[in-house]
Amino acid sequence: MSSIQRKILTLTTVIIVVMSLIWIMLTFYNYKTQVKYNEVLNRYLLLNEVSRSSNQVITNLNNYLLQPSSENLKELEDSKKSLVSAKYEVFKVRNEENNFTLTNYIHLMESLIETTDRLLGIEQDDEETVKDLAEISRIGNYISETTLTLIDMELKTHEPFYRGIMEQSIELVKLAIWMILLTSLLLLIATYWFSLSITRPIQQLTVAASELSKGKFDKEITVKTNDEISFLAKTFDHMRNNINNLIQQMKEKAKLERELQQNKIILQESHFRSLQSQINPHFLFNTLNTLSKKAYLEGSEEISDLLVSVADLLRYNLKQIDRSVTLRDELMIVKQYMEIQKARFTDRLQLQEDIDESCLGVGIPALTLQPIIENAVIHAVEPSVDGGVISISVKDDHEYVMVQIKDDGMGMTEEKITQILMEHQVQTEGHSTGIGFSNVVKRLRLFYGRDDVISINSTKGVGTAVLLKIPKQRGEKHD
Amino acid sequence: MKKYMYIILVILFVSLCYLIFTSANIVLSNDLSLPKGIKQADSQYRLVLITRDMDTTFWNKVGIGALRQAEKEGASLEMWGSYSNNPEEFLKKLELAIHSKVDGIIIQGLDTDEFKALTKVKASFFGIPIITVANDVPMKESLRRTYVGSDQFSAGKLIAMQLLNDMGEKGKVVILYDSQQEYYQKERVRGIEAVLSIYPDIELLHAETSESRDRVISSVRDTLNQVPDVHAFIPVNANMIGPMVQEIEKRSQVEPYFIYTFDDGPESIPLVEQGKIDGVIEQDPEKMGEVSVEQMIKWLNGETVPLDINGYFTNIQILKGENE
Numbered sequence: 001m002s003s004i005q006r007k008i009l010t011l012t013t014v015i016i017v018v019m020s021l022i023w024i025m026l027t028f029y030n031y032k033t034q035v036k037y038n039e040v041l042n043r044y045l046l047l048n049e050v051s052r053s054s055n056q057v058i059t060n061l062n063n064y065l066l067q068p069s070s071e072n073l074k075e076l077e078d079s080k081k082s083l084v085s086a087k088y089e090v091f092k093v094r095n096e097e098n099n100f101t102l103t104n105y106i107h108l109m110e111s112l113i114e115t116t117d118r119l120l121g122i123e124q125d126d127e128e129t130v131k132d133l134a135e136i137s138r139i140g141n142y143i144s145e146t147t148l149t150l151i152d153m154e155l156k157t158h159e160p161f162y163r164g165i166m167e168q169s170i171e172l173v174k175l176a177i178w179m180i181l182l183t184s185l186l187l188l189i190a191t192y193w194f195s196l197s198i199t200r201p202i203q204q205l206t207v208a209a210s211e212l213s214k215g216k217f218d219k220e221i222t223v224k225t226n227d228e229i230s231f232l233a234k235t236f237d238h239m240r241n242n243i244n245n246l247i248q249q250m251k252e253k254a255k256l257e258r259e260l261q262q263n264k265i266i267l268q269e270s271h272f273r274s275l276q277s278q279i280n281p282h283f284l285f286n287t288l289n290t291l292s293k294k295a296y297l298e299g300s301e302e303i304s305d306l307l308v309s310v311a312d313l314l315r316y317n318l319k320q321i322d323r324s325v326t327l328r329d330e331l332m333i334v335k336q337y338m339e340i341q342k343a344r345f346t347d348r349l350q351l352q353e354d355i356d357e358s359c360l361g362v363g364i365p366a367l368t369l370q371p372i373i374e375n376a377v378i379h380a381v382e383p384s385v386d387g388g389v390i391s392i393s394v395k396d397d398h399e400y401v402m403v404q405i406k407d408d409g410m411g412m413t414e415e416k417i418t419q420i421l422m423e424h425q426v427q428t429e430g431h432s433t434g435i436g437f438s439n440v441v442k443r444l445r446l447f448y449g450r451d452d453v454i455s456i457n458s459t460k461g462v463g464t465a466v467l468l469k470i471p472k473q474r475g476e477k478h479d
Numbered sequence: 480m481k482k483y484m485y486i487i488l489v490i491l492f493v494s495l496c497y498l499i500f501t502s503a504n505i506v507l508s509n510d511l512s513l514p515k516g517i518k519q520a521d522s523q524y525r526l527v528l529i530t531r532d533m534d535t536t537f538w539n540k541v542g543i544g545a546l547r548q549a550e551k552e553g554a555s556l557e558m559w560g561s562y563s564n565n566p567e568e569f570l571k572k573l574e575l576a577i578h579s580k581v582d583g584i585i586i587q588g589l590d591t592d593e594f595k596a597l598t599k600v601k602a603s604f605f606g607i608p609i610i611t612v613a614n615d616v617p618m619k620e621s622l623r624r625t626y627v628g629s630d631q632f633s634a635g636k637l638i639a640m641q642l643l644n645d646m647g648e649k650g651k652v653v654i655l656y657d658s659q660q661e662y663y664q665k666e667r668v669r670g671i672e673a674v675l676s677i678y679p680d681i682e683l684l685h686a687e688t689s690e691s692r693d694r695v696i697s698s699v700r701d702t703l704n705q706v707p708d709v710h711a712f713i714p715v716n717a718n719m720i721g722p723m724v725q726e727i728e729k730r731s732q733v734e735p736y737f738i739y740t741f742d743d744g745p746e747s748i749p750l751v752e753q754g755k756i757d758g759v760i761e762q763d764p765e766k767m768g769e770v771s772v773e774q775m776i777k778w779l780n781g782e783t784v785p786l787d788i789n790g791y792f793t794n795i796q797i798l799k800g801e802n803e
Binding site: 029099100101103104105107108110111138139142145146167168171172174175178179181182185186189 | 488491492495496498499502503505506525555557571574575576578579580581
């Protein structure tokens with residue numbers, strides 16, 4: 001049985017039981033009063049019966065004396081019998097108050113019967129008969145009078161009783177009214193509590209539902225009852241959790257998609273930029289190679305090597321912009337770039353390397369280190385007459401590979417650092433690859449899916465250090 | 480708001496509980512019991528005391544004495560009777576008592592044929608003993624078992640002596656009595672005559688009247704008209720004293736007359752106290768009641784058979800008016 005139904009049934013049963021109890025009580029009491037009342041009435045009826053039957057005897061006797069037929073005699077005998085039975089019945093009426101009078105009463109009846117018998121039994125002359133008849137009628141009168149006296153006595157002795165009964169019956173009505181009022185009050189309160197116990201969870205559920213409909217999915221739904229509503233609430237809560245999770249997933253998916261979109265845009269941009277500089281690469285490569293061989297043949301090996309480096313750098317640039325490469329590849333291209341730059345700056349540019357070879361296998365987006373180095377060269381070495389030192393260090397730091405690119409230039413302003421880290425487009429100053437610092441930052445963050453992958457430390461007049469914190473295991477959110 | 484609701488509910492609840500409690504107390508109180516029923520009539524004697532003058536001082540006292548004695552003896556006794564000297568009603572009560580087969584009847588004697596017929600024939604037929612009280616009816620005529628009350632002859636003598644004492648040995652004395660000539664009145668008159676006839680200077684005048692007030696008044700008037708120099712009145716029926724004094728008062732002062740009577744009338748004692756009459760014979764009604772019941776029980780128990788035919792006399796004494 002469901003629990004709300006059980007609750008309703010319980011309440012109804014209680015109401016019915018209480019009402020029936022009151023009803024039974026009142027009925028029983030009424031019945032008791034009725035019995036008493038009947039008892040009293042019966043007394044009067046008994047007394048009246050005596051009076052009636054004695055009068056009947058006298059009437060029948062008269063009839064018989066006037067018309068001595070057997071029919072009349074039979075009637076007389078019958079009435080006598082009824083008087084005798086009335087006499088025995090009237091014993092019941094005896095009590096302390098009317099004892100004396102009642103004894104007289106019974107004897108009067110006996111006298112009546114005896115006198116009647118005597119009148120019937122003995123042959124008498126008319127005068128005697130008339131005398132006896134007169135006496136009998138006198139006795140009849142006495143009986144009637146005594147009946148009245150007895151009834152009067154009954155009234156007197158029972159007066160307090162009657163008044164009591166009347167008072168009690170009035171009080172009984174009052175009592176019934178009070179009882180009904182009290183029970184109604186109690187039942188009203190009980191019903192109120194009971195209905196509250198049903199409606200309160202529903203209300204809670206309604207509130208929760210309206211919250212949900214407003215889009216608040218993070219509020220827990222708790223309904224502490226032991227009925228169906230609680231079950232409903234639990235299910236509802238479960239649904240809320242599911243929706244919540246789905247929404248979360250959807251949000252993440254959307255974020256991912258947005259990132260992917262951005263990534264693509266950047267790549268396209270890089271592509272476009274690189275394509276701009278891609279003026280017939282084969283011609284350029286061939287020309288460079290020819291130049292290299294020519295320089296070699298003319299004994300200028302240095303120029304030949306430089307030209308090879310330029311060609312390699314150019315090829316790398318064109319080829320691998322949208323590919324993941326290893327740190328090793330990146331470092332190699334950095335070296336080639338540095339060689340080109342060294343040819344330019346000669347002794348003014350020095351490169352210090354501190355590389356942990358074991359870390360070189362870690363994946364990194366292409367053309368990330370080179371723009372940073374180039375940036376350092378442009379800002380730290382170029383403006384200085386004495387040139388500068390650029391140091392690259394690769395270190396193993398548990399789960400990460402720490403790559404630091406340090407220069408000893410004049411440093412950057414805080415403003416510029418935040419600009420770079422916020423991925424704003426910074427004015428490019430003649431980069432070879434056409435790829436700016438901010439582009440690198442963006443790509444690194446997208447690639448590793450975390451913001452702290454790059455950090456910049458700069459002290460005015462001392463230098464700038466760019467630290468890349470490359471996780472050995474790439475985030476799973478990325479493909 | 481909610482707090483007020485709670486307070487109202489609590490007050491409602493408490494007051495309803497109180498009302499229910501009071502109502503239930505009244506409804507469930509069991510003091511409503513009918514008088515105790517008696518299944519078996521107990522075998523105590525049922526006696527009836529019948530008088531013609533219910534609710535007079537004299538007969539109330541008789542009743543008190545009788546009831547007291549009956550209670551002592553364990554008999555039940557009821558006092559029946561007529562009011563204001565109604566013989567018809569009185570005789571009806573007697574007949575009712577006889578037909579009710581009471582064990583004993585104590586009755587104020589009435590010297591009439593009907594009374595005698597009832598006592599002599601009917602009561603004897605049913606075997607009910609009768610004792611006369613206060614007023615006697617001769618045994619031979621009524622077949623009463625005995626008489627309890629004052630010795631009326633002695634009472635008459637006592638009143639005559641008092642008269643002599645007050646008035647002297649000379650004067651005219653009017654004796655008022657019933658035309659019915661009841662036995663007890665005759666006895667009284669006999670007592671008075673027995674004393675006064677010795678004195679030759681005292682003239683006794685008999686005025687016969689009936690008990691009705693008008694008749695008494697008219698006969699007193701007649702007497703006063705015929706014998707204006709009367710000195711003393713003795714109404715032997717105490718019921719006559721009221722109208723008599725009233726009539727004398729109409730004419731003159733009451734004080735000059737010597738008036739004596741008996742105390743078994745309703746007006747005797749107040750008149751003595753007022754000083755309008757000179758003396759009454761004070762009887763002992765309570766004793767009469769007591770002795771009558773006592774003797775009746777004795778007879779019924781067979782302790783004293785037969786009872787003294789002459790009767791059991793109770794004390795008498797003279798009560799004088801205050802202004803004498």
